[in-house]
Amino acid sequence: MSKQFDVVVIGGGPGGYIAAIRAAQLGMNVACIDEWKNDKGGPAPGGTCTNVGCIPSKALLQSSEHFEHANKHFADHGITATGVKMDVSKMVARKDSVVKQNNDGILYLFKKNKVSFFHGRGSFVKAAADGGYEIKVAGATEETLVGKQIIIATGSNARALPGAEFDEVNILSNDGALRIGAVPKKLALIGSGVIGLEMGSVWRRLGAEVTVLEGLPTFLGAVDEQIAKEAKKAFDKQGLKIELGVKVGEIKNSKKGVSIAYTNSKGEAQTLDADKLIISIGRVPNTIGLNAESVGLQLDERGAIAVDGDCKTNLPGVWAVGDVVRGPMLAHKAEEEGVAVAERMAGQHGHVNFNTIPWVIYTSPEIAWVGRTEQQLKADGVKYKAGTFPFLANGRARALGDTTGMVKFLADAVTDEILGVHMVGPQVSELIAEAVVAMEFKASAEDIARICHAHPSLSEATKEAALAVDKRTLNF
Numbered sequence: 001m002s003k004q005f006d007v008v009v010i011g012g013g014p015g016g017y018i019a020a021i022r023a024a025q026l027g028m029n030v031a032c033i034d035e036w037k038n039d040k041g042g043p044a045p046g047g048t049c050t051n052v053g054c055i056p057s058k059a060l061l062q063s064s065e066h067f068e069h070a071n072k073h074f075a076d077h078g079i080t081a082t083g084v085k086m087d088v089s090k091m092v093a094r095k096d097s098v099v100k101q102n103n104d105g106i107l108y109l110f111k112k113n114k115v116s117f118f119h120g121r122g123s124f125v126k127a128a129a130d131g132g133y134e135i136k137v138a139g140a141t142e143e144t145l146v147g148k149q150i151i152i153a154t155g156s157n158a159r160a161l162p163g164a165e166f167d168e169v170n171i172l173s174n175d176g177a178l179r180i181g182a183v184p185k186k187l188a189l190i191g192s193g194v195i196g197l198e199m200g201s202v203w204r205r206l207g208a209e210v211t212v213l214e215g216l217p218t219f220l221g222a223v224d225e226q227i228a229k230e231a232k233k234a235f236d237k238q239g240l241k242i243e244l245g246v247k248v249g250e251i252k253n254s255k256k257g258v259s260i261a262y263t264n265s266k267g268e269a270q271t272l273d274a275d276k277l278i279i280s281i282g283r284v285p286n287t288i289g290l291n292a293e294s295v296g297l298q299l300d301e302r303g304a305i306a307v308d309g310d311c312k313t314n315l316p317g318v319w320a321v322g323d324v325v326r327g328p329m330l331a332h333k334a335e336e337e338g339v340a341v342a343e344r345m346a347g348q349h350g351h352v353n354f355n356t357i358p359w360v361i362y363t364s365p366e367i368a369w370v371g372r373t374e375q376q377l378k379a380d381g382v383k384y385k386a387g388t389f390p391f392l393a394n395g396r397a398r399a400l401g402d403t404t405g406m407v408k409f410l411a412d413a414v415t416d417e418i419l420g421v422h423m424v425g426p427q428v429s430e431l432i433a434e435a436v437v438a439m440e441f442k443a444s445a446e447d448i449a450r451i452c453h454a455h456p457s458l459s460e461a462t463k464e465a466a467l468a469v470d471k472r473t474l475n476f
């Protein structure tokens, strides 16, 4: 006997579980299927983000930052900390418990919102006789669900490098990178994107000699150039070696470690020997096991599920959100799409503003931005004004002992509307929210400049950068 639902969501990551909750809030009878297993074989909803992405990486970043502070920065405050040691297995166990709290939290939210959860792999069987689709759940038991509407939120997987398959022992994806049991002496990374920089930072802080190999000639090409340069300076100072413009050749994996042959930007042949190699060269949309072909679901040229601006697929009543569709692979983008789709299904007008999706890299210094970069505005032929303010001139940053970086505003030269805000420095992952709100409400730089900000706070750097657009900073 099949079970009938208004909506069946396949995938319980940030895109799927949030869509399920919002649809249930709107009065629909909802099922959510997720196949992720914890180490005991039980359900672990939350997807990549909760299990091997956003949450565990931030837990390790926090632990390693404490370690670095105790070792390198406590002395500045007059605190003597000798014999500081890192118990890596305890750090990893703490990370696992943070993950579990999040998994359990989602299961609780499903109960609270009366979402029926099914643990197993969901796949299309066929279009149902009286509308909707039949979905098989293959888990500990097998079930058949019928959903009048379907939301696919099956996420993405780490992209492998041909010739260097992940063994999660020496050659690691994000999954293995979050489970390393002891600090490697030498750690190599291929790819200097968000994931590479965050993982590299964790293990560098714990004492690994980290080298990042990047194929592109520019560092963090998507980031505003001035901000990327400032961040690179800080990473160089910390001893994070980043080689740009390399061409990776043969990778040999043996019991002793990994040997990576590459050509550097000058065309010289090099070899990098490391105990572990993390490959972080992007992610591929995941449609494995969905049996999408059986119902004629269309994919695009990247293998992502093809959707329109409203997340509708080519099949009536079938929607797709998150990493498995076009757009930035970010948890909050997946969530926003999940909410918007649930609201559209309920006849409302859910909307995702792609121009105000914030980006954050949780290194130290943190990097965060929203809107267009200076190089994008130039390419688009937009006349703009820029204003920057360094954390060096911010009282709270001085008190914290962390004055690296700046806030930068880009505003329309005529209307003063904020077109982009770019930050590198302490706690900018939190500061960026103000810029997102401002841009969402189409604020001008002057609007921010005229708002009272608490003193002393890092947010005063945001106000001052907005003042700088009009060349009237007060503290610099």
Ligand SMILES: Cc1cc2nc3c(=O)[nH]c(=O)nc-3n(C[C@H](O)[C@H](O)[C@H](O)COP(=O)(O)OP(=O)(O)OC[C@H]3O[C@@H](n4cnc5c(N)ncnc54)[C@H](O)[C@@H]3O)c2cc1C
Pocket: 010, 011, 012, 013, 014, 015, 016, 033, 034, 035, 036, 045, 046, 047, 048, 049, 050, 052, 053, 054, 055, 057, 120, 121, 122, 123, 153, 154, 155, 156, 174, 195, 286, 288, 289, 290, 321, 322, 323, 324, 329, 330, 331, 332, 333, 334, 362
């Ligand atoms: C190391 C790392 C750090 C990251 N840090 C950040 C960050 O700080 N901030 C940020 O915004 N983003 C971050 N991301 C990206 C973020 O994790 C993803 O953008 C986000 O998880 C996408 O959500 P999703 O719901 O689309 O897919 P996912 O989170 O991948 O969830 C998909 C779920 O569907 C399940 N599934 C797949 N196929 C089936 C099937 N057929 N049946 C049943 N279940 C299925 C999977 O098991 C999984 O649980 C990070 C990623 C990584 C790897």
